[in-house]
Amino acid sequence: MHESESGPIYTCDYTGAITVTIDGKQFTRTWWDMGGDTVTDFSPVAKSQLGTCDTQYDNDHANWLRSRP
Numbered sequence: 001m002h003e004s005e006s007g008p009i010y011t012c013d014y015t016g017a018i019t020v021t022i023d024g025k026q027f028t029r030t031w032w033d034m035g036g037d038t039v040t041d042f043s044p045v046a047k048s049q050l051g052t053c054d055t056q057y058d059n060d061h062a063n064w065l066r067s068r069p
Contacts, residue, residue: 015032015033015034016031016032017029017030017031017032018030022045025043025045026043027042027043027045027046028040028041028042028043028046029041039054039056039057039060040053040054040056040057041057041061042054042057
């Protein structure tokens with residue numbers, strides 16, 4: 001946290017990932033960056049249980065696979 005004229009600003013000094021596991025199996029993995037952007041990889045089980053979820057990871061991964069030689 002650092003102070004600004006309009007009050008405190010909270011930031012994270014780290015870039016990384018958090019994995020959520022349930023019963024020893026990956027449920028989700030979320031990556032973030034210093035700019036506050038995040039992307040989450042939802043496991044097939046998570047997708048079926050949640051019904052709807054953000055597809056950004058799937059879209060980005062598919063685009064990356066297509067770009068490979």
